[in-house]
Amino acid sequence: MSKETSAARPGQRVTNGGGAAAGGPGKICQFKLVLLGESAVGKSSLVLRFVKGQFHEYQESTIGAAFLTQTVCLEDTTVKFEIWDTAGQERYHSLAPMYYRGAQAAIVVYDITNQDTFGRAKTWVKELQRQASPNIVIALAGNKADLANKRMVEYEEANTYAEENSLLFMETSAKTAMNVNDIFLAIAQKLPKNESGAGGSGNTGNINVGSSRTQESSSGCCK
Amino acid sequence: MAAATDFQLNKTEEIMEGFLCPVCLQDLTSIAQLQVHFEEKHSAEDKALLNSLKSIFSKARKLLNDSDTEDDAPCASKLPESKAGGAKIYSNIFSQNSVPPCLPNCNDPWNWQNTATVPQRSHTSLFKTIRSDRIDTYVAETNKLLLRLDKLLADAPSDPVKRKAQERELVPWVDDACVPLCPDCGRSFSALTRRRHHCRLCGAIMCNKCSIFMSMAFAKQLVAPVHVATLMSGSSAQGKSSPGHSRGNSGSRHVLDGSAGFSLRRSGSQGSLNSIASMMDQLTGEQHLRVCQHCHQRVCARDRAVQQRQHQPLLALLYRKLMTDRATLYRLLPQYRTMAASLWSGESVYNLSDACELRLKVLRLGDSINATAQKIKTLGPVEVQQSQLNDPENQPPLGPRQELLQKRIYQSAAAFLKTNVLGLDKLPDAEELQQLQTKRREQAARRLAEERKAAELAELRAEQALIKLRQRDAEVITTRNARDRSLNSSGSSAHERRALVHRPSPGASVGEEGWGGDADAHVVTATDDPVVQQMNIIRNYIKQAREACRYEEVSTLEKNLKELQVEYRRLNGTT
Numbered sequence: 136m137s138k139e140t141s142a143a144r145p146g147q148r149v150t151n152g153g154g155a156a157a158g159g160p161g162k163i164c165q166f167k168l169v170l171l172g173e174s175a176v177g178k179s180s181l182v183l184r185f186v187k188g189q190f191h192e193y194q195e196s197t198i199g200a201a202f203l204t205q206t207v208c209l210e211d212t213t214v215k216f217e218i219w220d221t222a223g224q225e226r227y228h229s230l231a232p233m234y235y236r237g238a239q240a241a242i243v244v245y246d247i248t249n250q251d252t253f254g255r256a257k258t259w260v261k262e263l264q265r266q267a268s269p270n271i272v273i274a275l276a277g278n279k280a281d282l283a284n285k286r287m288v289e290y291e292e293a294n295t296y297a298e299e300n301s302l303l304f305m306e307t308s309a310k311t312a313m314n315v316n317d318i319f320l321a322i323a324q325k326l327p328k329n330e331s332g333a334g335g336s337g338n339t340g341n342i343n344v345g346s347s348r349t350q351e352s353s354s355g356c357c358k
Numbered sequence: 359m360a361a362a363t364d365f366q367l368n369k370t371e372e373i374m375e376g377f378l379c380p381v382c383l384q385d386l387t388s389i390a391q392l393q394v395h396f397e398e399k400h401s402a403e404d405k406a407l408l409n410s411l412k413s414i415f416s417k418a419r420k421l422l423n424d425s426d427t428e429d430d431a432p433c434a435s436k437l438p439e440s441k442a443g444g445a446k447i448y449s450n451i452f453s454q455n456s457v458p459p460c461l462p463n464c465n466d467p468w469n470w471q472n473t474a475t476v477p478q479r480s481h482t483s484l485f486k487t488i489r490s491d492r493i494d495t496y497v498a499e500t501n502k503l504l505l506r507l508d509k510l511l512a513d514a515p516s517d518p519v520k521r522k523a524q525e526r527e528l529v530p531w532v533d534d535a536c537v538p539l540c541p542d543c544g545r546s547f548s549a550l551t552r553r554r555h556h557c558r559l560c561g562a563i564m565c566n567k568c569s570i571f572m573s574m575a576f577a578k579q580l581v582a583p584v585h586v587a588t589l590m591s592g593s594s595a596q597g598k599s600s601p602g603h604s605r606g607n608s609g610s611r612h613v614l615d616g617s618a619g620f621s622l623r624r625s626g627s628q629g630s631l632n633s634i635a636s637m638m639d640q641l642t643g644e645q646h647l648r649v650c651q652h653c654h655q656r657v658c659a660r661d662r663a664v665q666q667r668q669h670q671p672l673l674a675l676l677y678r679k680l681m682t683d684r685a686t687l688y689r690l691l692p693q694y695r696t697m698a699a700s701l702w703s704g705e706s707v708y709n710l711s712d713a714c715e716l717r718l719k720v721l722r723l724g725d726s727i728n729a730t731a732q733k734i735k736t737l738g739p740v741e742v743q744q745s746q747l748n749d750p751e752n753q754p755p756l757g758p759r760q761e762l763l764q765k766r767i768y769q770s771a772a773a774f775l776k777t778n779v780l781g782l783d784k785l786p787d788a789e790e791l792q793q794l795q796t797k798r799r800e801q802a803a804r805r806l807a808e809e810r811k812a813a814e815l816a817e818l819r820a821e822q823a824l825i826k827l828r829q830r831d832a833e834v835i836t837t838r839n840a841r842d843r844s845l846n847s848s849g850s851s852a853h854e855r856r857a858l859v860h861r862p863s864p865g866a867s868v869g870e871e872g873w874g875g876d877a878d879a880h881v882v883t884a885t886d887d888p889v890v891q892q893m894n895i896i897r898n899y900i901k902q903a904r905e906a907c908r909y910e911e912v913s914t915l916e917k918n919l920k921e922l923q924v925e926y927r928r929l930n931g932t933t
Binding site: 198200202204226230 | 888889891892895896899911914915918921922925
């Protein structure tokens with residue numbers, strides 16, 4: 136646990152700089168992103184690679200959920216990810232809904248060397264489609280792509296599945312950093328960057344809904 | 359006296375005397391006339407200057423008069439001025455004595471010194487070649503000593519006899535027979551009272567008194583890896599001085615200044631005679647390394663040089679502290695401002711206590727910056743002298759530039775504080791905050807009510823429109839044309855759609871509440887409850903985030919904690 140918490144700090148540092156810099160020109164959007172998947176598929180490694188650029192061969196298994204932040208700069212906007220890295224172990228499954236609820240994006244991770252994890256990923260996707268917010272951006276990540284010689288899940292298979300369910304799909308490797316930043320960037324680009332998207336983190340959820348409604352109703356009145 | 363020689367002057371052409379006008383050389387018989395003449399004809403000239411020059415002119419002019427026509431002929435011909443102008447030229451020469459007298463090109467008409475004939479000789483290059491030779495020698499010598507020391511220390515056998523053999527193998531020892539007298543104190547050796555000892559670094563022979571035991575710790579400190587480690591730990595910011603660098607040429611170059619004399623003397627220290635393994639050596643050999651004074655001083659000088667390079671002036675240290683404080687403050691300020699603004703607007707995103715804490719932190723940082731800046735400002739010669747005492751070599755004296763620098767640093771820090779910390783926004787106290795929050799809540803509620811009313815109104819209108827439509831439909835039975843109908847129906851459906859959008863929004867979270875299903879199944883016991891565990895994790899995160907002043911994240915995490923608490927209560931309620 137201490138490892139995860141210490142991991143959270145550098146991410147915060149990055150965000151800090153980004154937040155301060157982006158005060159002027161571009162707008163800042165904040166998104167809640169959740170990582171789901173079977174245990175030991177590399178969720179924490181993926182996040183660690185993305186946030187800190189690190190990789191630990193023997194990553195301890197996550198307890199509960201870890202929280203990290205990272206900022207991504209697109210052309211005109213700064214996207215701040217609040218990343219909830221959930222534990223993959225079955226006993227923590229009960230916590231997952233709390234983290235994907237209200238999340239604007241989710242990465243469902245499986246291990247390309249393990250067919251079962253792909254099956255589990257499919258159930259996660261199903262659960263997200265049923266129970267997460269309807270416009271959630273879901274990405275499917277086939278992790279451990281560096282172990283291609285032990286591959287059990289074919290790229291084509293996963294890709295067709297992703298296309299059928301309109302998911303973002305990439306094969307990633309936290310170890311070699313392959314596609315790690317790319318998948319987060321792809322998510323950042325796909326996320327809606329309007330007001331409601333930014334406010335969706337929910338601090339002022341009520342107020343936001345209200346204000347957007349005022350606009351609508353007033354327009355209704357005028358027309 | 360002057361009056362007596364009045365009329366002889368015209369005849370004597372070579373020497374002119376009398377009341378001569380300094381400019382046109384006219385003889386004007388009396389002082390009064392000369393003055394009148396001068397004021398009339400040469401009043402344009404710089405009187406004060408000419409007056410001051412009057413006394414020398416009478417003499418100088420005479421000398422110049424001759425040379426004017428001969429030596430300086432080219433100069434004079436270059437100048438378009440008349441004789442009257444000539445006076446101006448000379449006056450200018452006197453006044454412009456600040457002009458550098460020896461320009462390489464003597465075409466300059468102002469340059470009346472005969473510079474061309476003075477040969478210029480530069481010794482700089484000669485000096486440089488000699489100096490670089492010397493430096494190279496000392497650098498090489500010192501490095502040789504250090505390399506030997508490194509080898510001596512690297513895999514020294516613990517057995518004194520073997521060790522001695524290794525030492526002799528590494529450093530060729532001077533044959534005892536060659537050294538009849540101690541080269542340092544000049545006394546003769548004897549087998550019992552004054553034995554011969556060898557320097558372990560250069561192999562030279564000296565007596566016991568003239569040798570020095572270098573402690574192993576010091577020796578180890580001198581050779582690279584450990585030395586670098588202490589260097590790194592000594593000042594973390596000194597990262598630039600890589601190990602290679604500190605051991606390299608420039609490192610040893612300083613040594614030269616200190617040890618120049620010794621190495622010269624040492625060249626004469628080739629002596630004679632033989633030695634037997636002494637008990638003394640064996641006894642102390644484990645703790646110490648016997649070296650001659652020269653080698654010792656040389657390595658010491660190098661050590662000093664390295665340490666000196668590590669040493670940082672107090673001013674630099676203080677300045678670094680100031681800048682780090684400033685950077686943190688700069689990082690914290692925007693956060694504080696957003697927090698304060700949020701609190702003043704009555705939002706409940708941030709905690710008041712958090713904000714207070716942050717404010718305190720900011721103020722404390724400001725204090726620290728102020729204190730550091732004051733210290734820098736008053737960092738007078740006293741401290742500098744103190745550091746000079748510690749470090750007697752080449753501390754530059756406190757000059758006006760440093761004073762200026764210190765003053766500037768202080769001013770900039772003061773300006774920074776003035777703009778950033780003095781005008782720090784106040785925070786509302788608890789009561790005010792409550793008022794603000796209730797006010798905001800009321801406003802929000804009012805707005806919500808208004809919106810709801812508006813929505814209802816819109817719905818009502820939509821219904822009315824529908825009713826109207828139907829009525830109209832009823833009224834207009836078959837004669838209506840197709841375009842009209844399509845227009846109206848599209849308008850009404852838009853209304854309906856809007857109404858649909860509005861309806862669920864008051865309870866927006868309802869739609870997302872569907873996560874009950876399998877939550878209970880995995881809760882084993884209360885102590886092993888993942889929710890409890892996660893709550894603890896989140897609490898820990900909150901603590902850390904608060905320590906790191908990431909209040910935005912604190913709020914996110916606190917929200918999550920609340921969710922978890924709700925969830926926990928719900929679970930406990932149901933089971």
